[in-house]
Amino acid sequence: MSEQLTFTYTIDGNDFTRAGEASSSVKNKLKMLGVGSDAIRKVAIAMYEGEINMVIHADGGVITVSVSDNDITMVLADKGPGIPDISKAMQEGYSTAREEVRSLGFGAGMGLPNMKRFTDEMHIDTELGKGTTITMKVHL
């Protein structure tokens, strides 16, 4: 693989049952590209948590995944409410999710910590009322 490959997905914020389709598609594409299974699992988990977050908190968004020789980069951009306190949001167990989200198995305050746990680099750029862009990298 000498040139960079890029995939873009628009995430529907209104359909929880379809959340994860983009992550599933990326997982399959990486498998076809011959990426190692450990790296694929890390990307799949981190992106899936991000995708769920977009549906829960931000009414959807856009995910761009780029694959190069050295790493896989995921950029998750939404126009949601923004994150008021990033350090709190990064604490395991801290959640602002609604009760109905918890009943679906998410919103336990593990999303962002999991995204950090399974990636080698993570950067959060957020502005209240404007949206959030999260950039994550998994090294190959």
Place this chain on the structure above:
Amino acid sequence: MTIREMQRVLNAQFLYGEELADLDVQFVFSADMMSDVLAYGSKCSVLITGLCNPQVVRTAEMLDIVCIIFVRGKMPDENMLALARSKSIAVLATEHYMFTSCGILYENGLRGGA
């Protein structure tokens, strides 16, 4: 232990994946919170849960889990089973509660991932 053996000891129904029944599994994770499964279950190939929605199958898919066991009599709907089929994930359902299901599998030699 194979998926078929798990089905037998849990007195479970095979909802999908009879052709996967001879797969051998060792490590199991159990939770109703899918975020916990994603955080701590990545070394496991079986998921035991009482949560019943499509994100259970998606979560299993992300972790390369080969078998989902629904406890407390929870029954996945046709959409969930279709998703599991498309990802080749076996699906069992048992009337046992989660604690009992875990205990039975532990007694039979299966372990948690950590």
